[in-house]
Amino acid sequence: MCTDAGCSHASLPRVNIKQAQGDAVIIEKTDDKLVLCPQCDWMVKLPDINEGDKAVCPRCHTTLSASWVEPVLQPVCCAISALLMMVFANLFSFVNMQVSGIYNQIKLMEIAEAMVSDDYASLATLFIVFVQLIPAFCMVAIILLCLKVKLPYRLKVIMGRVIYLAKVWCMVEIFLVGVLVSFVKLMAYGDIGIGPSFVPYCLFCLLQVRAFQCLDRYWLWQTIQPAPDLHQTPRVGMSGLKQGLRSCPCCMAILPIDEHKCPRCHTVGYARRPNSLQWTLALLATSIMLYIPANILPIMVTEVLGNPMASNIISGVIILWEDGSYPVSLVIFIASILVPTLKIMAIGWLCYDASGAGKRDSKLDREKMHYLYEVVEFVGRWSMIDVFVIGVLSSLVRMGQLMSIYPDVGAVLFAVVVILTMIAAMMFDPRLLWDRKK
Numbered sequence: 001m002c003t004d005a006g007c008s009h010a011s012l013p014r015v016n017i018k019q020a021q022g023d024a025v026i027i028e029k030t031d032d033k034l035v036l037c038p039q040c041d042w043m044v045k046l047p048d049i050n051e052g053d054k055a056v057c058p059r060c061h062t063t064l065s066a067s068w069v070e071p072v073l074q075p076v077c078c079a080i081s082a083l084l085m086m087v088f089a090n091l092f093s094f095v096n097m098q099v100s101g102i103y104n105q106i107k108l109m110e111i112a113e114a115m116v117s118d119d120y121a122s123l124a125t126l127f128i129v130f131v132q133l134i135p136a137f138c139m140v141a142i143i144l145l146c147l148k149v150k151l152p153y154r155l156k157v158i159m160g161r162v163i164y165l166a167k168v169w170c171m172v173e174i175f176l177v178g179v180l181v182s183f184v185k186l187m188a189y190g191d192i193g194i195g196p197s198f199v200p201y202c203l204f205c206l207l208q209v210r211a212f213q214c215l216d217r218y219w220l221w222q223t224i225q226p227a228p229d230l231h232q233t234p235r236v237g238m239s240g241l242k243q244g245l246r247s248c249p250c251c252m253a254i255l256p257i258d259e260h261k262c263p264r265c266h267t268v269g270y271a272r273r274p275n276s277l278q279w280t281l282a283l284l285a286t287s288i289m290l291y292i293p294a295n296i297l298p299i300m301v302t303e304v305l306g307n308p309m310a311s312n313i314i315s316g317v318i319i320l321w322e323d324g325s326y327p328v329s330l331v332i333f334i335a336s337i338l339v340p341t342l343k344i345m346a347i348g349w350l351c352y353d354a355s356g357a358g359k360r361d362s363k364l365d366r367e368k369m370h371y372l373y374e375v376v377e378f379v380g381r382w383s384m385i386d387v388f389v390i391g392v393l394s395s396l397v398r399m400g401q402l403m404s405i406y407p408d409v410g411a412v413l414f415a416v417v418v419i420l421t422m423i424a425a426m427m428f429d430p431r432l433l434w435d436r437k438k
Helices: 073-091 108-117 121-146 153-169 172-186 198-213 217-224 276-296 313-322 326-354 363-396 409-427
Strands: 016-019 034-036 043-045 053-056 063-066 095-099 102-106 191-194 245-247 254-256 300-304 307-311 403-407
Touching (some): 034 254, 095 172, 102 108, 121 172, 276 313, 363 403, 363 409
Antiparallel strands (some): 034 043, 095 102, 300 403
């Protein structure tokens, strides 16, 4: 029984965790549930999991599988409810503002329309894709797959792949935090109110997060199609690389190293991601080059009584601090300045360590580096808060000559930096951190 607090995923309703068996034993029974940990490449035999329990890797403590109470009903109900709330959130007024008797209100989709009208269709596209399209598609896919609706097998595979590839790009909760930050910024200029769509959107945010949380990847792919037969005897408690085996990065099927296309989900994969460090460093170098102008150039222009005033990220933090909005100022500083900077440094350090230059071979050092990787992968997307704040401000604050706010080129560059660092973290293969174990 393992109660390790370092598990990387959210706890189940009953926090009762079984550690998967990791001793070096030969598996002879064909019905044993075997998994190659996608984070450290350790061969694990999954124990029998009771409802509310989860199995974690004994090596890196990554959650491998979970047994939810009502594994079909929970994600389906949450996904259906989320879609209904999303419809209501787009039908009515979202937020409103009143300044000196001038009243303005916006719907969710009007945020994208405002950015397009300001010739920033790129920011509008990010909003539509990350906040509307991807979450909606994932909820529909969860409903269809969990209910086992009769669909062509190839379509099921596409939906199963998209759910886990697109999960990290669902930024509904990040947008909601950006809206709350916008409220604090605008309180100094006028009266801010919420419309009938605001509460449904908050519920949509909570429900879609819960739908993802209740969906177990191992269970889902087993319901789509059982894993392909393995024509060799695997050994538990040993790296898959040493056994000539690899894990499918999408459906977790165990495959021979020389079989590059998974027969179950058709994903092309390798024992280790080809040129992982080179791709990661190339993306990291590009993001560094863009990060400097993203912080220097203005991200938005505030026009008051016909006088435009440009501001960048740093000046926005300073203004909020001087106005006494210390918590919001800290949130923007951490999400938009501190997190991207530390993330760039952390990814560079991970690449340095994985290349072997770090010469750290102790188990404790590997666990620390793996934990650093998990933190980097989780926090990077939250830097999009500032981009969403600009989207809300530029669509809501349109009071003619009295006061208007427009996005500027710095916002586009900053969004590109966030996306590049997210892709860099995805291209990094965490299994490289564990390969130098003696």
